[in-house]
Every structure is written in structure tokens, then in C-alpha cells.
Amino acid sequence: MSTSVLGTSARRADGAQTERAGSSRAVLIAMCACVLVAQSMVAAINLAIPQLAASRLHPSADSILWIVDAYVIVFAGLLIPAGALGDRYGRKGALLAGLGVFAAGAAVSALATNSATLIAGRGISGAGAALIMPATMSILMHVFPAERRPQAMASWTLAVGLGGLLGNVGGGLVQEYLPWQGLFWIMVPLALVLAAVVQWVTPRTETHPAALDPIGAALLIAGLVAVLYGIIEGPEFGWGSTHVIGGFALGGGLLLGFVLYALRARNPLLDPRVFKSAKLRAGVLGIGASFFGLFALFFINAQYLQYVKGFSAMRTGFAIVPLTVGMALAPKVAVKAQQRFGARPLVVLGLGLIGVGLLCMATVDARTPYAVYAAYLLILSAGMGLCAPALSFGVVSELPRHQAGLGSGLNTAAREIGAALGVAVFGTILAVRFDGQPAVELSRARGAEHARVVDSFTDAMSMGLLVVGVLVLVATAAVAVGYRDRAGTSAVRVSSGSAA
Numbered sequence: 001m002s003t004s005v006l007g008t009s010a011r012r013a014d015g016a017q018t019e020r021a022g023s024s025r026a027v028l029i030a031m032c033a034c035v036l037v038a039q040s041m042v043a044a045i046n047l048a049i050p051q052l053a054a055s056r057l058h059p060s061a062d063s064i065l066w067i068v069d070a071y072v073i074v075f076a077g078l079l080i081p082a083g084a085l086g087d088r089y090g091r092k093g094a095l096l097a098g099l100g101v102f103a104a105g106a107a108v109s110a111l112a113t114n115s116a117t118l119i120a121g122r123g124i125s126g127a128g129a130a131l132i133m134p135a136t137m138s139i140l141m142h143v144f145p146a147e148r149r150p151q152a153m154a155s156w157t158l159a160v161g162l163g164g165l166l167g168n169v170g171g172g173l174v175q176e177y178l179p180w181q182g183l184f185w186i187m188v189p190l191a192l193v194l195a196a197v198v199q200w201v202t203p204r205t206e207t208h209p210a211a212l213d214p215i216g217a218a219l220l221i222a223g224l225v226a227v228l229y230g231i232i233e234g235p236e237f238g239w240g241s242t243h244v245i246g247g248f249a250l251g252g253g254l255l256l257g258f259v260l261y262a263l264r265a266r267n268p269l270l271d272p273r274v275f276k277s278a279k280l281r282a283g284v285l286g287i288g289a290s291f292f293g294l295f296a297l298f299f300i301n302a303q304y305l306q307y308v309k310g311f312s313a314m315r316t317g318f319a320i321v322p323l324t325v326g327m328a329l330a331p332k333v334a335v336k337a338q339q340r341f342g343a344r345p346l347v348v349l350g351l352g353l354i355g356v357g358l359l360c361m362a363t364v365d366a367r368t369p370y371a372v373y374a375a376y377l378l379i380l381s382a383g384m385g386l387c388a389p390a391l392s393f394g395v396v397s398e399l400p401r402h403q404a405g406l407g408s409g410l411n412t413a414a415r416e417i418g419a420a421l422g423v424a425v426f427g428t429i430l431a432v433r434f435d436g437q438p439a440v441e442l443s444r445a446r447g448a449e450h451a452r453v454v455d456s457f458t459d460a461m462s463m464g465l466l467v468v469g470v471l472v473l474v475a476t477a478a479v480a481v482g483y484r485d486r487a488g489t490s491a492v493r494v495s496s497g498s499a500a
Contacts, residue, residue, distance in 0.1 A: 026201040027143045028152055031136040032159035034095065034194055037187070038102065038129040039163020042072055042295075042419065044171030044183060045122075047302045047313055051180040063115040065232045065427040068299065069420045070119045073228060074126030075133075076416030077221035080269050080409040082127075083134030084212050091135045091142070091205045096195050098131025103191035110184035121184070128191075133412060142205040165324045168298075172317020216269030219258035224417065226251030231424045235431040270410075274399065282482025283394035284410055286347055288418030289475035290384060290391070293354050295419035296426035296468040297361065297380065300461050308366050308454055319370065322377040330385025343390040344483040350387025351476040354380055358469030365458045394483075425471075426464045433460030 045068055052059060052067065059067065086094035105125030112118035137156060144152045174183045230247030237243040262268035275281050305311040305319055334346050357380035364373055392411050434457055 023201065024143050024148075027203075028140065028155055030194070030197050030201050031140055032155055034099065034132050034136050034198070035156060035159040036163050036166055037190060037194065038098075038132045039160055040167035040170060041125060041129070041187065042075075042416075043164045043167030043298055044174075045071070045167075046298045047168060047171035047175050047317060048180045048183055049299075049303055050306050050313075051175055055180060057112070057115055057118065059115040059118075060236070061427065061431040062232045062236050063119070065424055066119045067115065067122055068423050068427075069228060069232075070122035071126040071129070072295075072416045072420045072423075073224055074123045074221065075129045076413045076420065077224060078127055078130035078217060079134060079413050079416070081212055081214070081217040082130040083138070083409055085131070086135045086138060088212065091138045092198065092202050094131050095135035095139065095198055095202070098128045098135060099191045099195040099198070100128070101125070101131065102128030103188045103195075104128070106184040106187035106191065110181040110188070125187075134409065139202060139205060143203065162324075164298075165321065168320045169317040172302075172314045175313035213265065213267060213269040216258060216262055216265065219254050219261060220269065223251050223254030223258055224420070226254060228420065228424050231421075231428050234428055274410075277398045278482045278484075280395055280398040280410075282347075282479045283391050283398065284414045285475055285482070286351055286387065286391045286479040287395070287411060287414040288421075289472050289479070290351060290354055290387060291415045291418035292422035292425075292475075293358050293468055293472040294380070294384065294422070296422035296464065297358065299423045299426055300430070300464065304364070304458070304461060308458060309370065319374075320377070322374040323381045326378055326381030326383070326385040327388075328385070330382050331389050334386045334389050338390055343394055344480065346390045347387045347394070347483055348476060348480045350383045350385070350390075351472065351479060353383030353386065355383075355469050355473035355476055357383060358465050358472060362462045362465035362469060364462075366454050422468065426468055429464040429467055430460050433463050 049064060049068075052064060082094065082098070102125050105121050105123070105128055107121075108124055109118050109121030112121055140152045140156060141149060171183060174186060226247050228251075230244050230251060233247065234244050259272050262270060262272050275284075301320060302313075302316050305316040306313065311319060330350075334350075338346055357376055360376040360379060361373075364376070395410050395414075
């Protein structure tokens with residue numbers, strides 16, 4: 001009898017364990033799917049630029065930059081307060097709200113009849129993405145036991161990386177067969193289906209007090225938008241104009257106000273004192289610089305391959321795949337190499353390869369074989385794969401354990417701000433060097449005039465990539481200095497608001 005009872009109990013325990021494992025796998029799949037969708041919209045819009053430029057919206061060059069950047073700048077600025085919102089009111093609720101806001105923004109974008117409405121829709125979707133990202137990570141930390149969290153976080157991180165690939169390939173497929181509105185209409189039911197899955201498989205998590213700091217969030221976003229306004233509108237109004245100088249002055253004043261406010265606030269969005277650590281400063285700069293270069297390339301890549309090489313939208317999406325090879329393979333080498341040589345050589349080598357890859361890309365023109373272009377993509381990809389893990393770990397490791405969420409928020413915010421600045425700086429150089437919209441100019445030109453327009457476009461593209469590549473190499477030197485070993489260096493311990 002006792003043997004039978006023990007056997008029954010063991011079977012029940014095994015069944016419960018199997019059920020829990022199956023449930024956690026379902027949550028992992030749902031969280032990774034949400035991350036993939038949110039990250040894909042960072043890159044997918046670049047594939048739609050040619051269609052948008054030729055559409056009835058008639059966007060100007062600076063409007064296209066705002067269409068691309070509105071998503072990432074709101075995404076970056078709201079990440080940390082969105083994480084605090086989930087901590088305070090519930091991560092599942094924050095995730096469901098994020099998916100709803102994301103879908104609403106996509107619908108507004110699809111229905112846009114002018115550039116301003118499309119920019120607003122992109123910003124709304126960015127706010128939804130800001131709610132999605134920290135909530136998914138926090139839910140996984142709650143669902144998985146300590147011994148399985150590293151594998152869950154590895155899957156989450158992989159989903160973040162694959163989001164760029166999905167955005168490029170998926171965006172290319174959509175643009176091949178649908179008008180540009182199709183990119184946004186597809187996201188509406190997709191986000192709603194994900195919300196239904198999340199509601200079904202995801203448990204509620206505990207809540208705890210967290211500072212939201214709306215004043216700090218407003219100062220940070222407004223300051224970043226004002227700086228971007230100065231960069232993007234420079235070619236339109238002139239660099240010495242009241243608009244541009246006023247934008248830079250307002251942005252600098254707001255960001256200074258953010259720092260002064262954060263130093264005095266009881267629970268700030270981000271305590272500037274964390275940047276006393278030279279290694280943390282270098283890590284944030286390195287992450288921002290890597291995405292600065294990568295998204296400058298993303299912005300121009302689809303235009304070059306379609307306008308200059310004559311690729312279709314679908315072929316363009318697949319043509320970017322070599323950029324993911326190094327990102328997928330190099331981290332495995334990087335982890336082992338870091339254990340043997342430390343983080344500094346990998347960080348410097350990886351960022352250096354990104355800068356060199358951009359300088360190589362600056363040499364391409366209409367006659368460059370795709371195989372050469374793909375080889376340059378591989379150089380960039382290897383650089384990202386080598387430096388990204390060390391930089392991300394460097395930021396988190398410089399903070400005490402109870403501020404790991406802040407480290408995650410800093411990592412993601414640095415990525416998105418770097419991406420927004422990369423698009424703005426490159427797009428501004430392109431606007432200065434190339435007068436007009438490439439799609440419009442190339443559709444009108446014929447024969448020798450068409451060849452002249454192509455040469456003019458590639459010349460502007462080369463100058464932009466050259467400047468961006470040099471800036472990445474300058475940042476590499478600064479990061480190398482920050483990563484020098486210092487005796488007695490320890491994690492920075494300050495009080496800070498809750499983060500992603």
C-alpha cells in the first residue's frame with residue numbers, strides 16, 4: 001500500500017514539474033515573440049523608405065528622418081519609466097498595455113495621410129515598445145527559477161538580436177507585395193494575437209513600490225528631441241538659423257536641467273552619479289557608438305541596394321542577412337576570449353572592426369560587386385558580435401546587484417539613442433550632399449542623367465559613411481581609455497529609481 005502511495009505521489013510530482021516546465025516554455029516563447037515584434041519595427045521601416053519617398057505623402061528628407069527616429073527616440077526615452085510602471089502596477093498589465101499601444105500606433109501610421117500623422121503614429125508605437133521590453137524581461141525573471149534564468153535571458157537576448165533580422169527580411173517581403181501601409185497593418189492583428197496569448201499563458205507577478213519620475217522622463221525625452229531637431233533641420237533652415245541654434249540650445253538646456261533635477265530628486269529616473277565609474281561611462285559610450293554606426297548603415301543600406309544596385313525590396317531584405325552571421329557566431333568566441341584576455345581587447349577590436357567596416361562601405365558605388373559588399377557587412381557583423389556581450393556585461397557589472405535592472409535599462413537606452421543619432425547624423429549629411437529625394441530624382445532621370453544622379457547619390461552616401469566611421473573610431477579610442485584597468489575600482493553604489 002505504502003509503495004503504491006509513494007509511486008502515485010512521485011507520478012503526481014513528475015506531472016506537476018512537467019506541467020510547470022511546459023508552462024514556462026510557453027511564457028518564454030510568448031515573451032520572445034513580443035520582443036521580436038517590438039525590435040523588428042526599429043529596422044523594418046528602413047526597407048519602406050523608397051516606397052514612402054515615392055508615396056502620396058511626399059515626405060521631405062527631414063520628414064523621413066523623423067519617421068525613422070520617432071519610434072526609437074520615444075522607445076529609448078520611456079524605457080526606464082516604463083520598467084518602473086510595470087514594477088509598480090504589474091508586469092503583465094504593462095505588457096498587455098504595451099501591445100495595445102503598439103497596435104494603436106501601427107493603425108495610426110497605416111491610416112496616415114501626411115508625414116506628421118505618420119511620425120505621431122511611430123511615436124505612439126515607440127511608447128508601446130518601451131512598455132513591452134522591460135516587462136518581458138521581468139516576467140521571465142519571475143517565471144523561471146534561478147538555475148534556469150541564464151538560459152531564459154540568453155533566449156531573450158537572442159530575440160532582441162533577431163528582431164533586426166526579422167525587420168529587414170520581413171520588411172522586405174512586405175514591401176515586395178504590399179504598399180507601405182501593409183507594414184503597419186500587419187502589426188495590428190499580430191500585436192492583438194500576442195496580447196491574447198500573453199493573457200492566456202502569462203501569470204501575474206508581484207508588484208512593489210517604484211519611482212516613476214515623470215518630470216525626469218519628460219526632461220530627457222524633450223532634450224533628446226530638441227537635439228535631434230537641430231541635427232535634422234540643419235540642412236533645411238541653415239546651420240546658423242534661429243531654428244537650429246535654438247534647437248541645440250534648448251536641447252542642451254533641457255538635458256542639463258535633467259542632470260540637475262536628477263541630482264536633487266529623491267527617486268530620480270537615472271542618478272547621474274552612476275557615471276562616476278569610468279568603465280560604466282565607456283560601456284555606455286561603446287554601446288551607443290556601435291548602434292550609431294549600425295543604424296546609420298541600416299538607414300542607407302536599403303536605399304543603396306534598391307536605387308543603385310536595382311534590387312527588389314525582397315532581395316534587399318535577404319541581402320542584409322550577412323550582417324547577422326558575425327552577430328550569431330562571434331559571441332561564442334568572445335565569451336571564451338574574454339575569460340582569457342579580459343574585456344578590453346574584445347571591446348576595442350570589436351568597435352574598431354565596426355569603424356573599419358563603415359570606412360570600407362564608404363568605398364562602394366554602382367560598380368561594386370555584391371560579394372564585396374557582403375564581405376564588408378561581415379566585417380561589421382564580426383565587430384558587433386565581439387564587442388556587444390562585453391560592453392553589455394561591463395555596464396551591468398559596474399552596478400551593485402540590486403541595480404541590475406538599471407543596467408539593463410542603460411544598455412537598451414544607449415542602443416536606441418545611438419540608433420536615433422546615427423540615423424539623424426547620416427541622414428543630415430545625405431541631405432546636405434544630395435539635393436532632393438533619391439526616389440524622385442532617379443524616377444525622373446534617363447540615360448546619362450540617371451548615371452549622374454546615381455553617382456551623386458553614392459558620393460553623398462560615401463561621405464556619410466566616412467564621417468560615421470571616423471566618429472565610431474574616435475569613440476573606440478575613448479572607450480579604450482575608459483576600459484584601462486584601475487586598481488581598487490568597485491561597483492558604483494548610489495540610490496536610483498527602478499529601471500527596466
